[in-house]
Structure formats: C-alpha cells, structure tokens
Amino acid sequence: MELRLENLTKIFTNKNGQETKAVDKLDITIESGTLVALLGPSGCGKSTTLFMISGLVKPTSGKIFFGEDDVTKLAPEKRGIGLVFQNYALYPHMTVFKNILFPLENMDVPRDEAFERVKEMANLVGIGELLDRKPSQLSGGQQQRVAIARALVKKPRVLLLDEPLSNLDARLRLQMREEIKRIQRETGITTIFVTHDQEEAMSISDKMVVLDFGAEQQYTAPQEMYNNPANLFVAKFLGNPPINTFEAEVKSGNLLINDKKFMSAKVPDGEYIIGMRPENFRVDDQGFEINVKEVFHVGRDTMIHFDFNETNVRALVDSESMTNKADKVKLIIKPSKVYIFEKETGKVLNHE
Amino acid sequence: MDKNLFEKSKKIEKITFIFDFLAIVIYLFLFFSLFQLLELPEIVDGRMALETLEFMTPIYEYLGSSFTHTQMNSILSILVIFSIVAVPMLVINIKKNNTKTIYDIDSYVAAGKFVQALINLLSFNPISAALRIYNTFVVIKFVKGYNVKEFFKSIPSGIKGSIEAYKEKRRILAEEKQVSDEYSQSLKKSIRTQTLFHTLRLLGTYLFLVVMALIIVIPFYWMVLTSLKNFTGATSADPEFFIGISRWNWVNYKVVLTEMNFGLYIKNTVIIALFSTAGTILTTILAAYAFARIEFKGREVLFSILIMTMMIPGELYIITNFLTVSRNGFGWVGMPEGQNQYFVAMIIPFVTSISYIFFLRQNFKQIPESLYKAARVDGCSDFKYLMRVMVPIASPTIFTITILNIFSSWNAYIWPRIITGVGGEEGKSYWLISNALRDTSFTLDNTRVMYNLQIAASTLVTVPLLIVFFAFRKYIMNGIGRSGTKG
C-alpha cells in the first residue's frame, strides 16, 4: 500500500496561545512494501507525523493518502493501520492470546479464522509457545513481539512503530531490529518506524526520512544519505564517530586549510563549512601534513586528533598505519569525500 | 523424584476432597434437620412464653433414636465444630493442591497429611482418613524412596542420626569455647548481649501484641459464649467463663430467628445490601470513567464541586431527603398502608457516593493512556474499552468499593429507622438488622432483659459478615489498606 503525505503540517497551540510548529509541510511518498525510518533528534516531529498517519492526531493542514484513498479525515480504526507503541501498551490482565485476538474482535472475522490468525501471527513473530502467559510474565523483547503481532493480526495496510527499540537493552536491540526487518520482509507490509538512533535506522530501513523541527531534510536510502548528505544537519546526524566540521575559505577555486591549499573546489570564493568523515582519512606519504595533538588506540582503530583551522578534527585510521607517536603525520582524503556546505543554509554544494 | 508418584498423590488428594466435601454436606444437613426439630415455647396470648424456655426439657426423636435436650445440644455443638474445622481445611487444601509443585513436597507434607488423617478420624470421616493415610505413604515413598516397611525400619536409624548430629554440634561449640583470644571473647560476649536484648525486645513486642489481641478478641468470645447460655446463666451475678457442649443452647438462635423475626430482618438487610451495591457499582464505574477519560469542557470544575460536597455532613442530607421521599415528594413512605415502597426509599438515595467515584477515578487515571490509544486504533469503542479493559484492570478497587458498601449497608441505622418509623406496624416488617437489634424488646415482662437472646441476635448478625471476611480476607485487608493510601 503506497503511502503519500501531501504538505502535512501540524501546529500546536498551548494554553497561553503560543504556537509550536511540530511538522512543517512534509511531502513524501512511501512506496508499498518498504521499511522506512523517521529519523531525527527529540522534538523533531517524527512521533507527531506517525500519529497523524495513524489518525490519532489531526493535521492542521495537508493530506494523507493510503494508495488512492484520502484518509485525512478518516477515524483511526477505519484506516486499517497497525500501531506499536513505545511501551507496547499490552493489556496486562489478558493473556498473550487474548491480547493478539483483541483487534479481531472488532472486525468482521469468523471465530475459527480469528483463532487461526492469532496462532499464525504468534508463530511469525516467534512467540508461539507463550500464548497462555500474561504480559507481566514476559521479557521486554517478548512483549514487543506480542505488540507487533497484535498490530499485524488485522492485516493492516500500513504498520507503524513508535520508537520500538528504545525500551530494550543494548544486546536485545541488535537482535530485535533484525527481527523487525525479517517480519517486514515476510509480510511485505509498508512499515514506518520512528527512532532517534541513526545506527538503528541505517541498519534496517530501505529508506530514511530525516526530520529537523518538523521539516524534511532528506529522504533516501541509508547508505546514499550517508555518503551524500543533503545538508549539514543530515551529515552531522549520521555517522559514529560524527563527521568533522570546520570553517574554511575558498580562494580562487582553492580550499584553504591551515593557510595552505588543500584541494581545488568548484565553488565560488567565500567562507564555507567543510565536512570530512573521520574514517575517510588515510595515512599516506603524499598527503597533507598535520601536527598530531593526541592519539587514541582502540583495538583495530586509531583515532588521531589534530587541528584544521583551529578546530579539533578526528581521523580514524588503521592501527597498523599509525604505530608510533609521531608528531607529524601525512593524511589524504578523497575529494569526493570532502563536503562543502553553504554557511547560512547548510546545504551541500559539491554533491548532487 | 518420581513424577508419577507426585501425580498419584495429587489424584488421591482430589478424590479425598470429594469425600471431605460429602462429609461437610452431611454435617450441615444433619445440623439443619436437627435444628428444625428444636422445640420452642408455646404461644400464649399472642406472644411466645419465653419465660418457660429455660425449663423446657423436651425429648427429641430422630431416625429412630431419641435424645434428651442436653444430648441434642451436644450433637449440634459437635456438628458445628466439625463444620468450622472441616470447611477451611478443605478450602486451604484445595488451594495448596493446585499450587504445589513437585519441589515443594518434603517429609513435612507427609506428616501434615497424617495429622489431617487423624482429624478426619475424629470427625467421623473414616474414608477420608484412610485415603489420607494411604497418601502419606505415597508421599514418603516419593520423598525418601521407601515403601511402608522400610519406612518403619528407618525410624530408629533416623533417631540415631539426629542424636549423633546433636552431639557433634555440642562438641564443636565446646571447642570454640577453648579459644582464648581476647578479642573474639569480647566479641562473642557483645553478640550474646545483643542477642539477649534482641530476644527481650521480641518477647516484649509479642507480649504487647498478644495483650492487644486479647482485648480485641474477648468481646467476640464473650458474645458467642453468652449467646449459648440460658437465661439464668446470662443474667447471673457470677457468670461462667466456659460451658460444656451439652449446655450450648442452640434453641436461642431458633427463637431469635423465628419469633423475633431476625430471619426477616437479615433478609431485608441482604436485599438492601445487594441492590444498593449493584447500583453503586454501576453508577460509580460510569461516572469515574467520565471523569477520568472523557474530555469535556468543565470536567475539572464539575469534579471540584463534587469534591467540595464530600465535606458536608450526611446529617444535612437526611433532613431534606426524608421530606423528598415522603408524601410531599416522591411518596415512597408516609403513605397509607400498602402504598409504601420502603426498599426503594432505602436504596435509591444512597446508590451513588462521591468518595467512591473519587477513589475509582484515581485508579482509572493510573491506567496508561497508551492502552486507550491502542484500543482505539483497533476499533474499540469507549464503552467496550471501559468494560473489557479498564474494569478488569481496576477490579481490586471495584472489589474494595463493593466490600465497603456492603459493610455500610450492614451497619445502616438512622436512615432505615426514619423511613420505617413513619410506617408504624407495616414499617416494622422492613426493619434492617441494626434497627431490629436496638428496638426489639428482649425483655421478660418488660423488666428483665433476656441477654442471652439479645446477644444471640448480635451473634447472628455478626456471623455472616465474619464468613465473608474470612473468605476474602486477603483482598479485603489489602483493599482497605490501599484505600487509605489514596490520600
């Protein structure tokens, strides 16, 4: 089911009359059967967007389409969505079986078929043996699977997940995100999930939407976004360790770093913000010489700290290539991996 | 650990339950049949000649045998004692049997079963006794792998073993005393003093608790004791603290139930309690839900108004409510005979209580809102959500409200009194137990009070509540404790 958001906007007015724009003219088409992440820092409007898609929150303006249908004014229960809450919202007094059965009780489904579907869904998410337990007797991961099963048992058109992994411990998170991916593949349902963890979003989603203050920053596949960020915000948001950014001047088509020419740049002269990812540096004799400030060895990686234009910059290189405590080191970086951002807007200039 | 033996023991236990239950049924049946036979004094000039009660010595015939008055008392007493012992035992056993796992079975369980077998024998329940003894040996086999013969053979060696262990302990202690290290000596001394203080304090606490408990319990004991005495015994200047089972006058209860109409009054009270509680639960659940979950303008204002009215004393309401239900208002009471609706007047005004609404609303608010959202997404209507999610989750609170309401109905006095007071004779038949207790004349010739009968009425009125209490003990106590902490 293709999902289309057309100029979706949400403005909250609080008691004192102050307005907050939570979502700002979001315009996105999500292809059927894809797993899309809504990514962004706290308060960027991703949960609000999710709830507008679900129908629990009414948009201030804009439209939402499920396929051909305009569902903007439709009540949540009529849209055919499945929603998994951050705290799972399982009914504590019902068994797992009854929890999953609950949505079907409100639909036009014969009893036998309903029971079959519950069992089928439980097996799909991997909790087939736990049907008689109550939620309090389950672990966090198991509870989440129940929540997913409950959302899917309706065979919804769209599956929505609100920060599904944030309540789990680190190791479980790894496991569960792969599970989510697997379930999505097997059912083929268009799925949207909200997260603030970029690593999580990048690892499993087909495409990501990065939001900041309710506005879309970029919408594309994870690796593409990582390599070709549309603006400074996206570049800074993705990547661990984070991208290095510093101010630099371009004069006569040359990028100047530490008052030396670093590389040529096909942009007009002026002041820009430069972005370079730590892992894109290599130690090489032909490279740009820098004064080493500090060196951190962490297993197979070594982190070198130095200054570009009086800003601290990190380079992540192989431990093999950087053995001793040298004061000076020569580093190179591919020009395609150097990002030049416009100072006022943050837009990237040398990448398409 | 032979699982089969465990299962077998459980099965035998289940069969034993059937016979236990049968025994209880028989006890109760016998009790009620004999109770029916008890003879009451004759009716003279329209009232029962209760002065003769003490001197009656009827002979009873039952199933071909004849019993004297005192023998009848003894039999009834024994039947009551059996029932009081057997019913809780059965209930506890059933609970235990369902929850015991294979790891809980040890030799104490076997000993317990054996003791219960003895109790069964004493209660004239030979079948249960035999089954239990058999079960004892099954459990022993399970725990120790012995069968019967080996078990008995193992007893002497078991005794020897424990004597050995004891001797060993003594030896180690004596060795430890040899250690002349100063520090450890003084350390041991201070530990001993500490333990002494600790033990003293523990003893003191228990003593205090026991004294308090006695103060609480003695009125109950005195109540039951007096209810079974005869008139002389109850009014004597030197009352006995204990009477033998042959002198337990069960006929007192029969008098109170029939001649003094307490059967009717208890029935009235039960009706009131049932309907008022049902109505209260209904209105409270709906109203609490409205205040907790439904968004409407002025919700908080309306709720605050309700809270403020909680402070106003109930006496204020009674005055006007009396006018409202009488001839000037709804006309439920104060009308000519036959047109009065006493039950309606007693129930309807109290079918809602703001404090219960407040209490339940608190509980409803604690249920996470995400559950509501999840249910809405699944197409669940408000009412369905209330009934199938919120009510089950809040059921402990609802249960507490039920209990509180039942207790207050049981204790209702002033309102029923006012309502039935205007009805004269007709009103009297609608008395509730509190009214009956206070306003029934228990006197002989209007001077001497028949305390034994009066106290028997009190006991009759107290016992049903006690039974309810013991059945739901945990829930009631937890609920009351929690209702206080709502703050």
Place this chain on the structure above:
Amino acid sequence: MNKVLNPIKAFFALIFKAIKTFLWNIRRGLNKVKRKITDFLDKHNINPAGKFPGWIKALLYLSPALIVLAIFTFWPIINSFALVVYENYNSTDNTITGYTIFGNFIKVLTDASFIVPSQNTGSSAIINTLIIVFISVPISIFIALAIAVALNSIKPLKGFFQTIYFLPYVTNTIAIGLVFAYMFKTDGGLVNQFLKIFGVTKDYSWVQVGATYNRAMFVLIFYSIWASLAFKIMVFLTSIQGIDKQYYQAAAIDATPRRRIFTKITVPLISPMIFYITVTSVIGAFKIYNAIVALFGVSGKPAGADFTLESIVMYIYKFIDGSNAGSLSVAAAASLVLFAIILLLTLVQMQVSKKRVHY
C-alpha cells in the same frame, strides 16, 4: 476412568465452543451494524454532536450518578439553607408561619442540651462530642501506630495478628455495642468480675441505672477506640510497609537507636498518612451516633440518669423524628453548626500539617 470421562469432556467442550461462537457472531453482527451507521454518517458528513462530542458521551455516562446526586445531595444542600430560614415549618401540610434568619440558630445555640449545660441537664451535646473527639482520636491513633509498628517488626504470626486486629471492622456497630453494654453490666458483667480479681469489691454501674457520667463516658470512649483501631492499623501498616528499606539500612549503619528511627524516619515518612487519618478520624468522631445508640439506646443516656451522653448528631436526629412544627429547621441549623465546626477544625489541621507533614 479416563475412558468414561473423555467423551463427556468432549461433549461439554463442544457445547462450550458452540456458545462462544454464537456470542462471537453476535458481537460481529453488532460491529457490522455500528460500522454501517458510522460510515453512513461520515459519508453524508452528519455530526450530531457538533463541536462538543465529549459532552454527549459524558452526559450519558454521568447521568445515572448525576441524577441521583442532584436529587439526594445537591437539592438537600440548597433546601437546608431554605429550611434554616423558615419559621415553624410544618412538614405535614407544608406550611410556614414566616421567615427568620437567625431564629433557628439562636434556638440551637441557646438550647441547654446543645451548648452549655444547665443545672439539670448535666452535660451538653457539644461538650460530650468534644470530649469524645479530643480523647478518643489521639489515643486510638497512638495505639494503632504502636500496633502497626509492632506488627511490622515481626515475621511469624504476622498474618494471624493482622486478621485478629481487623475483626472489629467486620461487625455491626450496634451488635457489638450491645455486647459491650453487656460486658459492662453492673451485676455480673465481665468487667466488674475482672475488677474483682484486683480486689475491687463494689459492683460499679457503668451503663445502667446508677452509672455516673465519667463511667458512662469511659465505656463510650473505650468502645469508640476499640471499634476504630482496625481501619487505622491497616492503613498505617500498609504505609509503613511502603517505606523503602534503604532508609532503615542507612540508619542501621549509623547505629541509630530504635526510638530515633521511629521518630525521625518512620513517622515523618508516613506523616501524610497520619495526617489523613487524623483528619478523617476527627470528622468521623464528630459524627458519632451508632455507638451511643448501641450502648445507651435512643435516649442517649443510662436509665434514670440526670445527664446525657448525647452527641451533636444525636441532638440533630432528635428533631427529625419530630412532629413539632419547626423542628426540622432546628435540625438543619444544628447540622450547619456541625459543618462549621468540622470545617474549622479541618482548616486548623491543614495549617498545622504544613509544618509537620512531609510529602
């Protein structure tokens, strides 16, 4: 055995299933109907509730409660204010002879049996009630707290004692009151027998003919405390048990003596509860009525006594039965006086609590 049971079990299972399926299908049908209706309304954009959907729903849910409350709670409040200004209101023919603002209040406040006892009444409702409140409430709270602390510190038999202490709650006030009256019987009552052990020779009268005011009041206060312990103990125990053990552990490491633990840790941490219990106990004690009736009957005093043990509420109820014209107004006035007293005391307690209660 199983061969017999299994077909029977299967049969019942089938019936069970059929019933459940039937219920399920009913629900399905209802859902369908509901959906058709809402679809129809949505299509034609009909919205009966307009801008205030919450109101209609709320009204539906609240109506049972509100109707009853309106008739039997709100109306009486208003009516009481009306009653209080009527003069000689006659309830049988619904007539009054005039209006008076303070007339009824004056009647109440000058009545010897209400405020200031005169020579021949010996005591007044207000004095009696005040005595009961200010003696029984502190004592019962203190005892309940002591018992709760003691209970909390033992492990074996805790449940047993808890059950015993809870028994007085599970009773009928009048029934047990009669038992108490019997226990305090002059001639051979349990209490007098008990006193004989200590060498007391005289048979004192506590609640019957010949009882003195002090003795009768003692019995009333004793019974009052006895009956009110259960609830307090339960609430205190629950809140003491709710105190985080870590506080006690920290105090233990600092070798704090037990009394300090009690006064400096336990009591402050449960002070909201103590406050709540104090307020509700005071309010409840002010309204004492059933207990007095239980011990002394509707007259409110031992037979032949020249004093009365009436409480304020008892005084009020005296006038409700009343066929005297205007008595209902007096009752209303007295109730308002009671309300004022309770309100005042509650406000005072709230002021005190600001310093002592820690949330």
